[in-house]
Amino acid sequence: MHFVAILTDREDGLPVRLENRPAHIEWLKETGMAIAGPFLDDKGDMVGSLLIIEAEDEAAARAVFATDPYAKAGLFKDTVVRPWRWAVGKPA
Numbered sequence: 001m002h003f004v005a006i007l008t009d010r011e012d013g014l015p016v017r018l019e020n021r022p023a024h025i026e027w028l029k030e031t032g033m034a035i036a037g038p039f040l041d042d043k044g045d046m047v048g049s050l051l052i053i054e055a056e057d058e059a060a061a062r063a064v065f066a067t068d069p070y071a072k073a074g075l076f077k078d079t080v081v082r083p084w085r086w087a088v089g090k091p092a
Contacts, residue, residue, distance in 0.1 A: 002034060002086055003061035007049040007070070008078040016075045017046055023069035031064055034086075048076075052084065 009017060028036050031053065039048035049070065055061035062081055065071060071079075 001057070002052055002054050002084045003058060004082050004084045005049070005051040005053075005061070005065045006080040006082075007051070007065075007076045008039075009047050009049075009075055010077040013047075013075045013077075014045055016073050017070065020069045020073045020075070027067070027069055031067075058083065 028051075033051055033053055035050070035052040037050055038046035039050065041047045051065065051068075053061055053064055055064060058081060065079070065081065070076065
């Protein structure tokens with residue numbers, strides 16, 4: 001089953017995001033994230049993240065999301081994790 005994490009950065013998070021971005025990108029590659037990308041504000045600055053991963057259950061998905069260098073650095077003020085079914089555009 002797939003799980004989506006919708007992660008909102010804290011208000012002063014941009015420096016934390018930029019400092020930890022290389023480790024975060026490497027982490028994304030290592031974890032086999034299905035889809036990942038930042039949310040942007042009106043100026044184009046990164047203000048959050050959307051991550052989608054396949055996991056056995058929500059607890060397993062949350063455990064993976066917790067290992068994100070961004071999460072470890074305290075970047076997120078809000079985390080929502082929800083089960084998700086891939087309907088259109090699924091890779092082969």
